[in-house]
Amino acid sequence: METIPALLEQRLRAAVEDPGDIPLRITSASDSRFGDYQANAAMLLAKQRRQNPRVVALEILDRLKVDDICSSVEIAGAGFLNFRLRPEWVQARVEMLRLDAHLGVPVPERPKCIVIDFSSPNVAKPMHVGHIRSTILGDSLAKIAEFIGHKVVRDNHIGDWGTQFGMLLVGWKTVLDRAALERDPLLEMERIYKDVSARCREDATVLESARQELVKLQSGDAENLGLWREMIRLSQSQFDTIYGRLGVRFDVTLGESFYNERLHPVVEELRARQIARASDGAMCVFTDGSLPQEQDPFLIKDKDGWRDNPAIVLKSDGAANYTTTDLATLQYRLETWHPDEIVYVTDGRQQLHFRQMFSVFQRWMPEAAASVRLSHVWFGSILGDDGKPFKTRSGETVRLADLLDEAEERSFAQVSERNPALPEAERREIARVIGLGAVKYADLLPHRQGDYTFSWDRMLSFQGNTAPYLQNAYVRIQSIFRKLAEAGSERILGAALLLEHPAEVALGKRLLEFGEVLPMVLEDHRPNTLANYLYELANTFHAFYEACPVLKSEGAQRASRLELCEISARMLKTGLGLLGIEVPERM
RNA sequence: GCGCCCGUAGCUCAGUUGGAUAGAGCAACGGAUUUCUAAUCCGUUGGUCACUGGUUCGAGUCCAGUCGGGCGCGCCA
Numbered sequence: 001m002e003t004i005p006a007l008l009e010q011r012l013r014a015a016v017e018d019p020g021d022i023p024l025r026i027t028s029a030s031d032s033r034f035g036d037y038q039a040n041a042a043m044l045l046a047k048q049r050r051q052n053p054r055v056v057a058l059e060i061l062d063r064l065k066v067d068d069i070c071s072s073v074e075i076a077g078a079g080f081l082n083f084r085l086r087p088e089w090v091q092a093r094v095e096m097l098r099l100d101a102h103l104g105v106p107v108p109e110r111p112k113c114i115v116i117d118f119s120s121p122n123v124a125k126p127m128h129v130g131h132i133r134s135t136i137l138g139d140s141l142a143k144i145a146e147f148i149g150h151k152v153v154r155d156n157h158i159g160d161w162g163t164q165f166g167m168l169l170v171g172w173k174t175v176l177d178r179a180a181l182e183r184d185p186l187l188e189m190e191r192i193y194k195d196v197s198a199r200c201r202e203d204a205t206v207l208e209s210a211r212q213e214l215v216k217l218q219s220g221d222a223e224n225l226g227l228w229r230e231m232i233r234l235s236q237s238q239f240d241t242i243y244g245r246l247g248v249r250f251d252v253t254l255g256e257s258f259y260n261e262r263l264h265p266v267v268e269e270l271r272a273r274q275i276a277r278a279s280d281g282a283m284c285v286f287t288d289g290s291l292p293q294e295q296d297p298f299l300i301k302d303k304d305g306w307r308d309n310p311a312i313v314l315k316s317d318g319a320a321n322y323t324t325t326d327l328a329t330l331q332y333r334l335e336t337w338h339p340d341e342i343v344y345v346t347d348g349r350q351q352l353h354f355r356q357m358f359s360v361f362q363r364w365m366p367e368a369a370a371s372v373r374l375s376h377v378w379f380g381s382i383l384g385d386d387g388k389p390f391k392t393r394s395g396e397t398v399r400l401a402d403l404l405d406e407a408e409e410r411s412f413a414q415v416s417e418r419n420p421a422l423p424e425a426e427r428r429e430i431a432r433v434i435g436l437g438a439v440k441y442a443d444l445l446p447h448r449q450g451d452y453t454f455s456w457d458r459m460l461s462f463q464g465n466t467a468p469y470l471q472n473a474y475v476r477i478q479s480i481f482r483k484l485a486e487a488g489s490e491r492i493l494g495a496a497l498l499l500e501h502p503a504e505v506a507l508g509k510r511l512l513e514f515g516e517v518l519p520m521v522l523e524d525h526r527p528n529t530l531a532n533y534l535y536e537l538a539n540t541f542h543a544f545y546e547a548c549p550v551l552k553s554e555g556a557q558r559a560s561r562l563e564l565c566e567i568s569a570r571m572l573k574t575g576l577g578l579l580g581i582e583v584p585e586r587m
Numbered sequence: 588g589c590g591c592c593c594g595u596a597g598c599u600c601a602g603u604u605g606g607a608u609a610g611a612g613c614a615a616c617g618g619a620u621u622u623c624u625a626a627u628c629c630g631u632u633g634g635u636c637a638c639u640g641g642u643u644c645g646a647g648u649c650c651a652g653u654c655g656g657g658c659g660c661g662c663c664a
């Protein structure tokens with residue numbers, strides 16, 4: 001189904017004689033007093049043609065044929081074209097929307113293949129609050145892309161290789177507490193890592209033994225490989241528990257180690273093509289001078305002027321590092337899935353790394369680079385009330401499992417207070433849906449590039465722009481349907497819609513906007529736009545709910561209002577689902 | 588020092604890619620309920636969009652500079 005702006009743009013295009021490169025865009029009206037949609041094209045055209053904008057607008061208006069869609073088109077202000085939709089046309093569109101399993105979202109002409117690289121926890125470390133944004137954001141983008149109709153590959157690029165395993169192996173062999181490992185494998189692995197890491201700083205012999213264990217692992221020593229696999233297995237099982245709770249799944253989980261045999265060929269190619277060269281015993285990629293100095297990721301300025309800031313692809317000890325791993329991974333993904341886009345969901349501190357990596361890729365495989373979009377989707381940090389990075393009271397990093405537990409506990413206390421009569425099992429389930437929903441929504445609501453302040457009270461509030469508020473809108477609709485069933489009334493399926501009351505028309509228009517919003521959300525990788533839309537939808541629904549009694553109305557009006565409820569519920573459930581948030585049937 | 592990001596109501600945040608008189612929520616105050624879940628809705632108060640200049644019909648948005656904050660800057664990822 002086409003969106004309304006798309007339809008109006010077609011009409012506008014037919015009415016403009018020579019648009020040139022002026023975008024004939026239709027946007028929602030900035031103020032509902034002006035109408036429903038507006039076009040600014042006349043002002044842009046007037047500027048280019050050096051004409052009076054209102055005269056240009058008048059010319060367009062003269063040729064514009066939208067009588068079937070709009071009750072009025074007016075010229076206002078400096079040359080705005082304001083479109084007001086016919087209520088009966090809105091009604092017909094909502095009828096179409098009701099039959100559309102895609103909820104008004106246009107189907108892409110050519111579905112893309114999108115690889116999404118997100119979450120990426122490290123083996124032998126507990127998942128902590130730092131992983132939540134990547135996990136939730138990446139999962140939401142994957143769900144949105146899939147819903148729109150693209151093919152999605154969810155790829156968990158876990159950190160399962162690197163120098164830390166030398167220390168972990170030393171710790172495993174010398175200070176491992178089996179009972180503790182049994183109870184909480186990741187906590188124990190973290191403990192032995194910290195233990196050995198601390199001793200390495202004080203004792204060179206420990207550092208040396210860690211180095212030797214690492215060399216043994218890398219050269220295929222059977223015992224160390226076995227222990228390494230055991231660490232991965234234990235870690236993966238903990239990851240799976242968390243992902244299960246969050247409702248997150250992956251299509252592939254290929255850790256860094258998967259790319260080991262591809263690393264040296266990558267370095268060799270870069271060297272052979274003179275993209276990389278030796279420097280201080282390492283292989284490095286330097287600037288090719290194709291960009292202005294300020295924009296060049298391989299240059300940096302200090303007191304003495306511009307100096308090199310190379311990307312290291314092979315360390316002086318002969319080991320490759322993450323730039324190389326990422327390049328090998330990129331090569332593998334191109335060969336395996338031929339994606340149109342690869343999305344990397346990480347925190348903002350890695351911006352320079354990705355700019356360098358993308359740039360090396362461009363120089364290494366220019367033809368492939370021209371056909372794939374590489375998107376570094378980065379996000380800010382989570383802060384505590386004090387404005388500093390979010391930590392526990394004792395100053396530790398917050399473990400993700402603990403955070404989710406606390407969300408459910410706090411939510412359970414709320415639900416129990418409000419609805420003590422419900423059986424405990426049901427209160428637990430409601431608390432799970434609300435608690436996890438609140439955490440996810442709080443994370444997805446702010447613009448992802450800013451830091452945001454974590455607050456239990458705010459995210460769990462039933463007032464304002466929160467998950468519980470949105471879930472409540474859905475629950476109220478379900479309550480209507482429950483009452484209907486209890487009264488033994490039959491719902492007339494597929495009854496005609498009658499949008500008469502202004503609140504009904506407003507709700508209809510709002511429902512039709514979903515299809516406009518969702519493609520933008522994916523294009524900009526910004527689920528917060530969807531969150532804001534859903535809030536507006538819930539708000540508009542509540543206004544309808546107040547103004548238009550459903551069960552107390554009669555006949556065709558009642559049947560129509562029930563249909564509006566049904567579509568609203570479906571859209572709320574689907575929309576929240578795309579944010580990874582479930583809805584309860586009662587709360 | 589250089590780069591990236593941020594600075595919008597007392598607080599937490601939006602702002603449809605340059606549009607019309609800058610919007611929500613919380614907090615404060617005032618209304619609406621024999622309820623379809625008031626877990627809601629309606630209203631009032633609250634602004635030098637950090638500052639200065641520039642670009643143009645038009646700037647919170649783009650450009651330059653200043654102030655303030657976060658992050659990053661050769662062998663961690």
